[in-house]
Amino acid sequence: MSAKRNLLDAAFLQTLEAIDLYVHQPENGQGSGLRRSRAYGSSTEFADYRDYAPGDDLRRIDWNLAGRFDRYYIRRFHDEKQGRHCIYIDQSASMGMDEAKATAALQLAAALGYLAVSNMDAVSFRLLRGDRCAELCGWVAGRERFYAAVRQMEALDFGGDTDLGAALRDDRHPGYDDGMSFILSDFLTDSDWKGAADALLARRRECALVQVLSPEEAEPSLSGPCRIIDAERGGAALSMDVDRSARRAYREAVRWFQEEIRRFCVSRGMALLTMRSDEPVGDALLKRGFAEGLIR
Amino acid sequence: MSFVYPAGLWALLGVLALLAAHFIRRRYAQRTVPSAYLWRLSERFLMRMEPARRARRAILLALQVLCLVLCALLIAQPLVVMPGAQTAYVAVLDASGSMQITDAAGETRFARACRAIEKDAAALPWGSRVSVVLAGDEARLAVEDTTPGAALHRALDTLVCDWGAGDLSGAMAICGDLLASGGASQVCLYTDRDVEASGSLSAVSARSAEEWNVCLSPVTAERTGQGMRLRAQLTGTGRDADVLLGVLVDGAAPDAGDVTVTVGGEAQDGLLVHLADGETAEVSVLVAGMKPESSAVLSVQVQDGLLQDNEVRFCGRPSGSTRVLLTGGSTYFLRKALSVFGEVSLECAEACEDPVPAGYDLYIYDGCMPGTLPEDGAVFLIDPPAAPEDSGVVLGETLLGASISAESGLPDGELSALTANLTLREASAARFREVVSCGRMTPVLRCGEMPLLLAGRTAGGGALLLLACDIQETNLPLTADFVALLGNALDFCAPQPLEAQQYLCGDAPALRRMASCGTLYLQNADRSIREVGAQETQLTLRDPGAYALMAQLADGRERLFSFAVHMPPEEGTDAAEPAVLHLGAPNAQALAARERHMPATGILAALLLLLVTVEWMVDERERV
Structure with a gap:
């Protein structure tokens, strides 16, 4: 169990009050909320007319049109639904080896959750560990339950090897066309997480990838002959003389890897937010979140 | 191939040590990273960027082994046969x-x-x-x-x-x-x-055919009734030339009327002299009114191949007096004789004082002797009541006199100079003290077979003369030898720092110091001044020009001794x-042996340097 973290403070929450998640129109939201749905409902926002059919509510007949065309038309309004967002948190050892990285990832998850509940949406924090997906505390709607969830997140610990693709597929209730799915991870895995993300898209979920890297991962400080051990899997992964050329190759690999994720996101119309754990979460969210169309 | 130090090949064992160190050094440090995913990815990039990366370590090891082998060879110093005929x-x-x-x-x-x-x-x-x-x-x-x-x-x-x-x-x-x-x-x-x-x-x-030079030989001076006559030889080589003579006395040109120039025995109207190629002319310059203590410079004003032999100097008598303290009851003859020497500053005392006065270059005691001999100057004892204690001389009875003669077989130098210019034809002493033992002193004059005048050194290093008779008991004051003897004694006791006033380049004259002489300074031809160390016994004179020795005496007085250094005249005249x-003939055997065994250390060192440079360049690419 790691030391308890302080994920949200008042100043940061005040900043978040001014922004909202950019969610497209969900069709299958549950209950009423503030998200305009593609389905017709009972909001005040006019959507369309249709011919009157027996059984329709007479209060919805547009009498002005009836007087002009001598036909009855029923006014239809947009429905406003509650979005249901899933935030998947990679709970592998690679995310928790650097405490700053774990904290940054959880802060970002909490911030996204707060944006959801503050706009009348429901959010569910789901933990990806091994090849399993587990809910942190079920659906969270309303700030009281959100703060309770955040307290649980503050005590969250990381460890083990996560098969990101398998764990995402293990989610039994990923939802269907009712909100967004955020995947928070470093994506430093050979697992087929892209297939899992495609599966979420197939369920008409809006997906966003959030990649968190520590400074050590972006610019390693290793030098000399090293036997490199993977924190997730244990055992020697490879032996290498880390010299100037090796560092240059590493930087090339990081750049290529990030480009690869971006290409995938662009091809799927997914948002991508990349941040380093040594930068403030607010800065990353506000500056790049707007640019990526994640928030508005 | 042979080696100068075959044992140096043991250094090749260092190759084994290097190989061991290489493989020990290859031990990897274990480092845990959050995920090795990027490192595995970077390895693929690295292989693509540097395909020969794996070979580099082997290359480095090979270079290091080669360096070590070269070092061992450098220590062993191989001898190789060099191609070609060396000279x-x-x-x-x-x-x-x-x-x-x-x-x-x-x-x-x-x-x-x-x-x-x-x-x-x-x-x-x-x-x-x-x-x-x-x-x-x-x-x-x-x-x-x-x-x-x-x-x-x-x-x-x-x-x-x-x-x-x-x-x-x-x-x-x-x-x-x-x-x-x-x-x-x-x-x-x-x-x-x-x-x-x-x-x-x-x-x-x-x-070269394009050379010509005019040379003046060192000047000699002769005192005449009218003044001083300066003589030098003027030689021209290479071509005919008209040269203008110049004369300076004490740094200033004398009046034209005071200078009479004679070239080759013929009087000249002016100072312009015609000199034919290869001709040597005797130049005589009579300077009216010139005193012996004056200095003169004789020069030819011409831009020839060598300017340093166009000027010769005559240095006048040295300046600075010799302070003499004469102690005794009847010193009439001595005072008269010493007054002849212009550079002597004489003071007289009736009897020996206690303590002994200081600050004199020469102390003459006639018929008496102080309890302690002064150490800051030379001492001349005449008919002393007893010999100085530390001289080892033992005086005996008073004997009846005999003729005075110079000691024969004296070594050249300051002792023989004591008898210079003495004739001693009819010199004799009526009575004198028998010298039973000469101790550490050397007889210079004898009366009959017995030593009469002894020379040695005081405890302070000054000159010590002992005359074992009363002057009034001899006929010396009636002869010219008396003044000459006193002059020699003055030179011995208070010598000039150098024997002569003209030297040739390359000479190394002996330096003579008085006991009363303190610090000695030498002004060189280039006017630079340096202190002459106490250990220096001779001066090395390399450059032509005017020199001066300045002595700071113990009592604060200064003595100046000027001298000139000239180029040897034959150098300017060819x-x-x-x-x-x-x-x-060369020693063919030794030559052949030397040629066969040329050490190859230079080539090996160059190779080593090259290898080290290459290794550094290869290693630099690896260094972080």
């Missing part, structure tokens, strides 16, 4: 004053000779070595076993020509040693002298006799 070339470079004569283009003979050496060395077979023997005031091996080209050029650039007569015989002796030891196979003399070379020696002339020089 051990020895150039004897004349560095006498005449080699500084310049031609019309301003190039000296010395520079021309250096150029000729470089040219001749460049024509030698590959692998030849060049040595240079510099025949200056003292011959020496100035450049040893260097290679022709830049190294020889740099070495020649550092050589300086002297002003004196070159020591060619010394240089030939060095060359003889080199020939005998196999250090020389060819010897060539680069000189401006006429040389008849034979044997292994050849000669190259450094003269009038030296042709030198007949011969060198034997």
